[in-house]
Amino acid sequence: MQQRAAGKYHTPLRWTNTVCTHPHAGESDHACALRRLREEMGITGLDPVLRGRVTYRADVGGGLTEHEDVAIFTATAPDDLQIAPDPDEVADYRWMSLPDLDAARRDNPAQFTPWLNIYLDQHRDSIFGEAQT
DSSP: OEEEOTTOSSSTTOEEOSOOOOOOTTOOHHHHHHHHIIIIIOOOSOOOEEEEEEEEEEEEETTEEEEEEEEEEEOOOOTTOOOOOOTTTEEEEOOOOHHHHHHHHHHOGGGBOHHHHHHHHHSHHHHHGGGGO
C-alpha cells in the first residue's frame, strides 16, 4: 500500500494500491506497470500478472470525478524487495494483509482512495482469487 503524497491535487494522504497505470501512447499495460512501479516506488525486478480490467467512476473531491478504465496487476514480492518511493508521489508505504486492510477500511473508510474501495468492494475475487483466503 502507498499513502499518496500531501502535494497530490486530489486525495492527498489517502492510502491506495501501490501504483496506478497511466500508459503512454503505444505502451503496453505490462510495460506501464513496470514503469510506474519504478517511478513511484523505486521497485524493479517484479513480474506483474494481469488480473483483468476495471472501469470505474469515482468522486475524488474538490468537484473532480475520475472515470477510468484500468488494467489491474498483482505481483509476488520477495522479502528483501528494495523500495525507494518518490516523495512527490508517496508520503509513506506499508505492507497490509487483506484482513488487516478490510479492518482498516471498516474503521476509517475515508483514509482510502475511492478507487481502492471500488476495487476491493466490487472486483476483489477477480483481483485476488484464492490468494484472499
